[in-house]
Amino acid sequence: MAEENDSKETAEGSDKKVGAVMVVGGGIGGMQASLDLADSGYKVYLVERGPSIGGVMAQLDKTFPTNDCAMCTLAPRMVDCGSHFNIEKLAYSEVEEVEGAAGRFVVRVRRKARYIDEDKCTGCGECVENCLVRNLAYLEPALLPEIDLDVSMRGKVDEILDRYDGGQEVLVPILQDISEEFNWLPADVLVRISQAKRIPIEHIVRIATFYKSFSLVPRGKHIITVCLGTACHVKGAGRILDRFERELDIKVGETTPDMQFTLQGVRCIGCCGLSPVITIGDDLYGKLNAADAVALLDRYKD
Ligand code: FES
Structure with missing residues (x-):
């Protein structure tokens, strides 16, 4: 109107x-x-x-x-x-x-009243995070529960933490290194990051759940990602995904019992010209049919 x-x-x-x-x-x-x-x-x-x-x-x-x-x-x-x-x-x-x-x-x-100075607001969302009316009081990292990391895991985590000076601004690279080291983000490790870097645990969990490349559950050694974006979908990505599910006997989002493969779907990898596209770990394969795709598994099986 x-x-x-x-x-x-x-x-x-x-x-x-x-x-x-x-x-x-x-x-x-x-x-x-x-x-x-x-x-x-x-x-x-x-x-x-x-x-x-x-x-x-x-x-x-x-x-x-x-x-x-x-x-x-x-x-x-x-x-x-x-x-x-x-x-x-x-x-x-x-x-x-x-x-x-x-x-x-x-x-x-x-x-209506917005309770902010619109000329100064940058939309960062910090005020929502720290609103004392809507949120529980901030929990100091020191009050978090004791964690139970074994010695070798704690050593690796601390070594990664020592690589970075600073707080929230270095969180993403720390999570990337942790993810690369363990292939997932264990809850106790997130608590350790919170305590060491004095970053609120809720902020760490929010970042860890925002990016698709991070996982809060254990993943297989090789992560198979089937693109289900529009270009890949019309070229038969659904058939490739079905074939992987049958071959590995798992559903999308699951990991094989021997922790070798995790199967996941994604919406557009950015290589639509090669559709249908899959990735296995860091390797990208395009213009595949279902049979060629599952044949690639032999290269990665231990
Ligand atoms: S839709 Fe699959 S790469 Fe873009």
């Missing part, structure tokens, strides 16, 4: 583009309408009831019927709306009253 608040010139019939437009609703439709209008030279007020633009599409993984990535469609428009000099975003706001007629509307908008 869009309402115009044109200047006198427009109301009198001049075709010179002046005036302002209000777009109500910051979903994908509202954002696209705002961008089109702003590119045409209009000043646009984009009103959104929620705290951020994006709408329902931001909650979706894929769109129907093309199965395209929802965020890939949405994110560029969010960025454009955020930086367009002709668009003023009124998030966390609601239209209360509309008066006037076509060509001269007066709209009253209620802006």
Whole structure:
């Protein structure tokens, strides 16, 4: 829905583009309408009831019927709306009253309190993390339970920790090294990192669960990743995955009992020209059929 608040010139019939437009609703439709209008030279007020633009599409993984990535469609428009000099975003706001007629509307908008300084906020999320109203009190690393790491494991973990000076800023490289050493991230090791680097354990778990390359459960020596993105899907990635499941007698996400292979799926590895694509450890294989794919297992079996 869009309402115009044109200047006198427009109301009198001049075709010179002046005036302002209000777009109500910051979903994908509202954002696209705002961008089109702003590119045409209009000043646009984009009103959104929620705290951020994006709408329902931001909650979706894929769109129907093309199965395209929802965020890939949405994110560029969010960025454009955020930086367009002709668009003023009124998030966390609601239209209360509309008066006037076509060509001269007066709209009253209620802006809800955001409890932040919008000019200074960078969207880092630190305030949410440390909110004393919504969160339990911060748990000092020293109060975490005693951990039970055997001597050799503790030695390897401490050796990795000694490679990096600093706190949260070196967490990802530490987790990468731990993952490379043990092939997964044991819970006791995460507690050890928390105590040694004085990083809140909840922050470590959040990072460890965010990246697909980290695992909180033991994984096999060789990780088989079958790309199930659109390009690979249409070239038969599903058949390859089925064949691996039958050959290894495990389901996707599981590990063989001898801890040799872990099977996982991923959405696009970035080599769509080679589809269908799989990786085994650091090795990438493309343009495979199901029979060729399972034949590769012989190269990795002990
Ligand atoms: S869809 Fe498989 S590599 Fe892109």
